[in-house]
Amino acid sequence: MKRSEINTILRQSEAFLRGFGQILPPFAHWSPRAEIDGIASDGVTKCLPAGGILRLAPGESVTLMPGNRHAFRGEGGDVLIGEVSTVNDDRTDNIFRDPIGRFADIEEDEDPQHLLVSDDETWLS
Incomplete structure:
Protein backbone atom coordinates (compact mmCIF):
# COMPACT_ATOMS: atom_id res chain seq x y z
CA MET A 1 0.00 0.00 0.00
CA LYS A 2 1.27 3.47 -0.82
CA ARG A 3 1.59 6.15 1.87
CA SER A 4 -0.52 8.47 -0.31
CA GLU A 5 -3.36 5.91 -0.19
CA ILE A 6 -3.13 5.76 3.62
CA ASN A 7 -3.16 9.58 3.84
CA THR A 8 -6.24 9.70 1.56
CA ILE A 9 -8.06 7.15 3.73
CA LEU A 10 -7.24 9.20 6.84
CA ARG A 11 -8.57 12.40 5.24
CA GLN A 12 -11.77 10.64 4.16
CA SER A 13 -12.23 9.10 7.62
CA GLU A 14 -11.77 12.46 9.34
CA ALA A 15 -14.34 14.06 7.00
CA PHE A 16 -16.77 11.19 7.65
CA LEU A 17 -16.42 11.51 11.41
CA ARG A 18 -16.99 15.26 11.30
CA GLY A 19 -20.04 14.81 9.07
CA PHE A 20 -21.73 11.74 10.51
CA GLY A 21 -20.23 10.89 13.89
CA GLN A 22 -18.44 7.73 14.88
CA ILE A 23 -20.05 4.32 14.63
CA LEU A 24 -18.50 1.62 16.77
CA ARG A 73 -17.40 -7.03 14.70
CA GLY A 74 -19.88 -5.06 12.65
CA GLU A 75 -23.48 -6.06 12.13
CA GLY A 76 -26.10 -4.94 9.64
CA GLY A 77 -24.01 -2.75 7.35
CA ASP A 78 -20.83 -0.75 6.98
CA VAL A 79 -19.02 0.12 10.20
CA LEU A 80 -16.21 2.58 10.83
CA ILE A 81 -14.05 1.80 13.88
CA GLY A 82 -11.96 4.43 15.61
CA GLU A 83 -9.43 4.03 18.40
CA VAL A 84 -8.04 6.63 20.77
CA SER A 85 -4.98 5.33 22.58
CA THR A 86 -3.04 7.00 25.38
CA VAL A 87 0.23 5.68 23.95
CA ASN A 88 -0.46 4.62 20.34
CA ASP A 89 2.52 2.26 20.44
CA ASP A 90 1.58 -0.58 18.13
CA ARG A 91 4.59 -2.63 19.23
CA THR A 92 3.45 -2.92 22.86
CA ASP A 93 -0.13 -1.56 23.01
CA ASN A 94 -1.89 -4.58 21.53
CA ILE A 95 -1.52 -8.30 22.17
CA PHE A 96 -3.23 -10.69 19.77
CA ARG A 97 -4.27 -14.27 20.44
CA ASP A 98 -2.96 -15.28 17.01
CA PRO A 99 0.05 -13.43 15.58
CA ILE A 100 -0.98 -11.04 12.81
CA GLY A 101 0.79 -8.28 10.97
CA ARG A 102 -0.20 -4.73 11.92
CA PHE A 103 -0.01 -3.22 8.44
CA ALA A 104 0.94 -4.29 4.96
CA ASP A 105 4.28 -3.02 3.71
CA ILE A 106 4.04 0.68 2.92
CA GLU A 107 5.52 2.13 -0.25
CA GLU A 108 6.67 5.56 0.97
CA ASP A 109 5.65 7.72 -2.00
CA GLU A 110 4.93 10.77 0.22
CA ASP A 111 5.42 11.85 3.83
CA PRO A 112 2.88 10.56 6.40
CA GLN A 113 0.31 12.97 7.83
CA HIS A 114 0.29 11.29 11.28
CA LEU A 115 2.99 9.11 12.82
CA LEU A 116 2.58 5.97 14.88
CA VAL A 117 5.16 5.29 17.59
CA SER A 118 6.47 2.51 15.35
CA ASP A 119 7.14 5.15 12.64
CA ASP A 120 9.52 7.12 14.88
CA GLU A 121 12.65 5.20 13.88
CA THR A 122 11.98 5.84 10.20
CA TRP A 123 10.81 9.45 10.27
CA LEU A 124 12.41 11.05 13.34
CA SER A 125 15.94 9.64 13.36
Whole structure:
Protein backbone atom coordinates (compact mmCIF):
# COMPACT_ATOMS: atom_id res chain seq x y z
CA MET A 1 0.00 0.00 0.00
CA LYS A 2 1.27 3.47 -0.82
CA ARG A 3 1.59 6.15 1.87
CA SER A 4 -0.52 8.47 -0.31
CA GLU A 5 -3.36 5.91 -0.19
CA ILE A 6 -3.13 5.76 3.62
CA ASN A 7 -3.16 9.58 3.84
CA THR A 8 -6.24 9.70 1.56
CA ILE A 9 -8.06 7.15 3.73
CA LEU A 10 -7.24 9.20 6.84
CA ARG A 11 -8.57 12.40 5.24
CA GLN A 12 -11.77 10.64 4.16
CA SER A 13 -12.23 9.10 7.62
CA GLU A 14 -11.77 12.46 9.34
CA ALA A 15 -14.34 14.06 7.00
CA PHE A 16 -16.77 11.19 7.65
CA LEU A 17 -16.42 11.51 11.41
CA ARG A 18 -16.99 15.26 11.30
CA GLY A 19 -20.04 14.81 9.07
CA PHE A 20 -21.73 11.74 10.51
CA GLY A 21 -20.23 10.89 13.89
CA GLN A 22 -18.44 7.73 14.88
CA ILE A 23 -20.05 4.32 14.63
CA LEU A 24 -18.50 1.62 16.77
CA PRO A 25 -19.27 -2.07 16.37
CA PRO A 26 -20.42 -4.47 19.06
CA PHE A 27 -17.95 -5.24 21.80
CA ALA A 28 -17.43 -8.68 23.28
CA HIS A 29 -15.62 -8.93 26.60
CA TRP A 30 -14.73 -12.11 28.40
CA SER A 31 -12.92 -13.16 31.53
CA PRO A 32 -10.74 -16.25 31.97
CA ARG A 33 -12.34 -16.58 35.41
CA ALA A 34 -15.85 -16.90 33.88
CA GLU A 35 -17.28 -14.27 36.16
CA ILE A 36 -19.36 -11.14 35.59
CA ASP A 37 -17.33 -8.25 34.20
CA GLY A 38 -17.88 -4.51 34.41
CA ILE A 39 -17.14 -2.46 31.32
CA ALA A 40 -17.38 1.33 30.91
CA SER A 41 -19.53 2.61 28.07
CA ASP A 42 -19.86 6.40 27.80
CA GLY A 43 -18.84 6.74 31.47
CA VAL A 44 -21.40 4.25 32.79
CA THR A 45 -20.22 0.87 34.09
CA LYS A 46 -22.29 -1.96 32.67
CA CYS A 47 -22.13 -5.52 34.00
CA LEU A 48 -21.89 -8.32 31.49
CA PRO A 49 -21.54 -12.04 32.02
CA ALA A 50 -18.18 -13.36 30.89
CA GLY A 51 -18.43 -13.68 27.12
CA GLY A 52 -21.36 -11.26 27.01
CA ILE A 53 -21.82 -8.87 24.11
CA LEU A 54 -22.15 -5.12 24.39
CA ARG A 55 -23.84 -3.64 21.32
CA LEU A 56 -23.07 0.00 20.66
CA ALA A 57 -25.34 2.37 18.79
CA PRO A 58 -23.93 5.06 16.48
CA GLY A 59 -21.99 7.59 18.54
CA GLU A 60 -21.60 5.38 21.63
CA SER A 61 -18.16 4.40 22.90
CA VAL A 62 -16.50 1.87 25.15
CA THR A 63 -13.43 2.35 27.37
CA LEU A 64 -10.98 -0.54 27.36
CA MET A 65 -8.55 -0.86 30.23
CA PRO A 66 -5.27 -2.80 30.17
CA GLY A 67 -6.10 -6.49 30.34
CA ASN A 68 -9.56 -6.17 28.76
CA ARG A 69 -9.65 -8.91 26.18
CA HIS A 70 -12.08 -8.05 23.43
CA ALA A 71 -13.18 -8.60 19.85
CA PHE A 72 -15.02 -6.24 17.51
CA ARG A 73 -17.40 -7.03 14.70
CA GLY A 74 -19.88 -5.06 12.65
CA GLU A 75 -23.48 -6.06 12.13
CA GLY A 76 -26.10 -4.94 9.64
CA GLY A 77 -24.01 -2.75 7.35
CA ASP A 78 -20.83 -0.75 6.98
CA VAL A 79 -19.02 0.12 10.20
CA LEU A 80 -16.21 2.58 10.83
CA ILE A 81 -14.05 1.80 13.88
CA GLY A 82 -11.96 4.43 15.61
CA GLU A 83 -9.43 4.03 18.40
CA VAL A 84 -8.04 6.63 20.77
CA SER A 85 -4.98 5.33 22.58
CA THR A 86 -3.04 7.00 25.38
CA VAL A 87 0.23 5.68 23.95
CA ASN A 88 -0.46 4.62 20.34
CA ASP A 89 2.52 2.26 20.44
CA ASP A 90 1.58 -0.58 18.13
CA ARG A 91 4.59 -2.63 19.23
CA THR A 92 3.45 -2.92 22.86
CA ASP A 93 -0.13 -1.56 23.01
CA ASN A 94 -1.89 -4.58 21.53
CA ILE A 95 -1.52 -8.30 22.17
CA PHE A 96 -3.23 -10.69 19.77
CA ARG A 97 -4.27 -14.27 20.44
CA ASP A 98 -2.96 -15.28 17.01
CA PRO A 99 0.05 -13.43 15.58
CA ILE A 100 -0.98 -11.04 12.81
CA GLY A 101 0.79 -8.28 10.97
CA ARG A 102 -0.20 -4.73 11.92
CA PHE A 103 -0.01 -3.22 8.44
CA ALA A 104 0.94 -4.29 4.96
CA ASP A 105 4.28 -3.02 3.71
CA ILE A 106 4.04 0.68 2.92
CA GLU A 107 5.52 2.13 -0.25
CA GLU A 108 6.67 5.56 0.97
CA ASP A 109 5.65 7.72 -2.00
CA GLU A 110 4.93 10.77 0.22
CA ASP A 111 5.42 11.85 3.83
CA PRO A 112 2.88 10.56 6.40
CA GLN A 113 0.31 12.97 7.83
CA HIS A 114 0.29 11.29 11.28
CA LEU A 115 2.99 9.11 12.82
CA LEU A 116 2.58 5.97 14.88
CA VAL A 117 5.16 5.29 17.59
CA SER A 118 6.47 2.51 15.35
CA ASP A 119 7.14 5.15 12.64
CA ASP A 120 9.52 7.12 14.88
CA GLU A 121 12.65 5.20 13.88
CA THR A 122 11.98 5.84 10.20
CA TRP A 123 10.81 9.45 10.27
CA LEU A 124 12.41 11.05 13.34
CA SER A 125 15.94 9.64 13.36
